Amino acid sequence: MLYSSDELRRTLQEYLAWWGLKRFTSDADYFAWQRQQLSLTELNQLNAQIERKRRGDPRDEIAFFDLTVQSTILPVLYSQRYEYYREIGSRVSSRMGEAKGILDFGCGVGILTTFYASQFPDKQFIGVDRSPASIAVARQKAEEQGLSNVRFECLDVETAPLLGSYDLIIATQALVQAEQDPGIPSQSWETFERACNADQQAAFEQRTGIGVRLDRLITRLNQDGRMIVFEKTRQLARRVPFQRALKGRGMQLIEAPELIRYRIVEEVVDDGPLYLLQKGGRALVNWNESPEPDEGLALDRVALQQKPGDPDVPLYENHAPSAQQAWEQLKDREIIKERTRQASDGRQLHVELGAAAGYVYLYCADSFDHRQLAIVQPSSAALLEAYYEEILREVG
Numbered sequence: 001m002l003y004s005s006d007e008l009r010r011t012l013q014e015y016l017a018w019w020g021l022k023r024f025t026s027d028a029d030y031f032a033w034q035r036q037q038l039s040l041t042e043l044n045q046l047n048a049q050i051e052r053k054r055r056g057d058p059r060d061e062i063a064f065f066d067l068t069v070q071s072t073i074l075p076v077l078y079s080q081r082y083e084y085y086r087e088i089g090s091r092v093s094s095r096m097g098e099a100k101g102i103l104d105f106g107c108g109v110g111i112l113t114t115f116y117a118s119q120f121p122d123k124q125f126i127g128v129d130r131s132p133a134s135i136a137v138a139r140q141k142a143e144e145q146g147l148s149n150v151r152f153e154c155l156d157v158e159t160a161p162l163l164g165s166y167d168l169i170i171a172t173q174a175l176v177q178a179e180q181d182p183g184i185p186s187q188s189w190e191t192f193e194r195a196c197n198a199d200q201q202a203a204f205e206q207r208t209g210i211g212v213r214l215d216r217l218i219t220r221l222n223q224d225g226r227m228i229v230f231e232k233t234r235q236l237a238r239r240v241p242f243q244r245a246l247k248g249r250g251m252q253l254i255e256a257p258e259l260i261r262y263r264i265v266e267e268v269v270d271d272g273p274l275y276l277l278q279k280g281g282r283a284l285v286n287w288n289e290s291p292e293p294d295e296g297l298a299l300d301r302v303a304l305q306q307k308p309g310d311p312d313v314p315l316y317e318n319h320a321p322s323a324q325q326a327w328e329q330l331k332d333r334e335i336i337k338e339r340t341r342q343a344s345d346g347r348q349l350h351v352e353l354g355a356a357a358g359y360v361y362l363y364c365a366d367s368f369d370h371r372q373l374a375i376v377q378p379s380s381a382a383l384l385e386a387y388y389e390e391i392l393r394e395v396g
Contacts, residue, residue: 005090008090008093008094009090012085012090016082019074020074020075021075021078021079021082022075023083024082025263030079030265033076037076042073046073056177058130058156058177062132065134066132066133066134069134069136074109078111080264083264084264085112088112088172088230088274089116092170092172093119096168099123100124101126102116102123102169102170103125103127103217104116104126104170105169107127107138108129108131108138109137109138110138112172114138114142117149118145124149125150125151126152126153127152128154128155129155158213162216164220165221166221166222166225167225167226168225168227169217169220171217172230172231174231175208175209175213175229176231176233179232181238182237182238182368183239183240183241183368184201184241185237185348185368186237186368187367188348189340189348189349192289192321194240196244201241205241218249218251221279223279224280226277227276227277227279228275229246230260230271230274231271233272234259234273234292235368235369236291236369237368239273240289246275246277252277252278252279252281252283253276253285254276255276256285257272257273257275257285259271259292291369294320296320296323296325297317297318297322298322301357311376314375314376315375316374317372317373320371321369322371323371323373324365326373327371331356332356332357333355337353338350338352338353341395344395347367348366348367349366349367350363351364351388353384356375359376359377359378360377360378360384361376362374
């Protein structure tokens with residue numbers, strides 16, 4: 001079934017409504033609706049289970065998702081991910097290609113899996129998830145829609161064999177389970193480049209769980225089979241080792257990765273990239289380990305001179321990777337004081353207070369790709385000095 005992009009989104013929105021999901025753009029409106037729909041007991045149960053889930057134990061994660069499938073809780077909680085479903089569902093649907101046998105790994109309650117099956121009746125889908133209650137709901141919803149081309153299995157690929165072979169495997173926010181893992185640091189605070197360190201890579205794959213998951217999934221791909229992958233790996237320190245894990249298992253890019261922006265109610269989320277990959281063959285797109293292009297401000301000294309002299313506002317401020325290029329442009333800089341140290345979280349941090357071209361600047365960089373440059377008039381130097389000391393106190 002072929003749709004234009006707009007038609008596909010409208011169809012998906014109607015489908016989400018069938019599930020009882022609502023789209024909110026205001027936190028106040030969403031939480032008011034949440035209080036109307038859920039009892040105090042249900043809210044307390046959810047909050048307690050969320051706290052347990054944060055410990056990282058897979059049993060707590062399964063228990064959390066088992067709880068969320070209750071008929072009152074499901075539409076409320078999953079409505080927070082309304083735009084995620086809309087953005088990812090439309091992009092995955094448009095990339096199904098000629099695949100006939102399709103696996104949706106980490107399918108949850110099957111919101112998107114059943115949507116795909118309803119739109120492509122000539123394809124066969126299987127959804128797998130390790131939450132028994134989620135799979136039960138997915139089966140029920142597929143039956144309600146009369147879908148005969150989809151089935152669901154409760155399976156943890158880390159402990160049980162995955163059977164069958166597939167032309168396409170979909171894995172969206174299901175491979176990387178350690179969302180707070182910082183990734184792999186660069187070689188120093190001065191560079192964005194990562195060494196090819198096998199031990200670091202193996203440790204990252206073990207911490208995040210992607211190693212065993214990718215191994216189990218890729219072996220079930222047919223020759224020239226494809227994968228659609230979307231994870232919370234936008235930060236370069238996570239993106240690089242994630243890409244290396246894919247490349248190291250013979251997966252090749254067949255289109256440029258797409259960075260995706262969506263909302264969780266009011267919160268803007270920059271996630272991805274979304275990868276379209278093929279097993280083996282020749283890469284059509286090269287892997288890129290550079291920082292993504294940013295809209296950081298170019299350093300214009302003429303513009304600095306023309307800025308109003310508000311003592312509380314920096315003449316120049318840049319928190320993007322391009323802050324490094326701006327700092328390097330300060331060829332005549334004189335360092336007042338600087339510190340380079342290992343932070344308590346393992347990153348290498350450099351903080352530098354200096355003067356250049358009649359101004360005072362503060363530059364901060366670390367090996368997890370954060371960059372910051374601020375420039376002020378000499379009369380505001382005390383503000384930057386206080387900030388310099390504050391940063392050093394925070395890192396311990």
